[in-house]
Amino acid sequence: MVRWQPNAQERLGEAALRLYASRGFEATTVAEIADSVGLTERTFFRHFADKREVIFSGQERFQQVFVNGIASASADATPLAAVIAAVTAASEFFSDERLTHSRLRQTVIAAHPELHERELLKMATLSTALTAALVEHGIPESAATLAANYGVMAFQLSFERWLLAGDTRSFADIARDVFAELGALTAS
């Protein structure tokens, strides 16, 4: 009987995170990840370049959603309105179904400084991409740089809150609050 293997990438990704969380990132081998879901190393490497890539795959698509959010803002949008549009667009990634996965991923990252560093570099790369998108949208470079960094910071703060146990609001609602609170902070 030939077994059909649907969603191999997703299953490998979830299995990897569970093993990284329970045994540690370094101690887990690709063979163990693949074995744990009845797949082969060969299949793993068809979906991921290496062990770290499991955690950081999808960066381009993720970044593109933010960039599209800026492109969709009205032509006369303020820099702030444009970055709010970007973060709001990114909310689509953070559905309730994704919460368990994201929490597990965060646990693994928090426990491994080299993964935390990589995650931070991903955010810096996102800032650079948003700056370019804002400039493309007609915003002067200096204001674009500030707005992009501000937007990424608001995103990170929203993401941290969304991961907290006990907060059951949607990502979009949390982001709205974070922007409001940051606005109040800077107006004081």
Added chain:
Amino acid sequence: MVRWQPNAQERLGEAALRLYASRGFEATTVAEIADSVGLTERTFFRHFADKREVIFSGQERFQQVFVNGIASASADATPLAAVIAAVTAASEFFSDERLTHSRLRQTVIAAHPELHERELLKMATLSTALTAALVEHGIPESAATLAANYGVMAFQLSFERWLLAGDTRSFADIARDVFAELGALTAS
């Protein structure tokens, strides 16, 4: 004749940065760094744990200056005023004399992703320390987290501007402008 070796740490640090910039971080050995200023590897390791430490030493002292800035803010300071006090206090590090060193250091970091990642982790650690200092100062945790991240972002943006060629203003002046521009951005 016994040669006196003043400022060994500073000379080793400058020599290391020059070599990292010209030959690359990986290709430079500790022996070469020490040789280039007539010192020994043994002396190098008396001052630095490893090659990377040359670039990131002094984090505790650096962080403490920010924390002291918050402690020195008035008891009824807003979270924003407290983080402005922190960044202003940190200006002491960024004297005109330090500019050449800081630019060289930035060139090295920008050319090496693993060093850039480490620098970003340093900033994340600073955010955590500032959050704790703000809570200590009587600010609720949620507001403290936002304010600390906002302050570190403003610091990073100010630091980048300070490193730019052609901008001859002091770090404190630049930081004041960045806070003003961010305030205008978020008020829009």
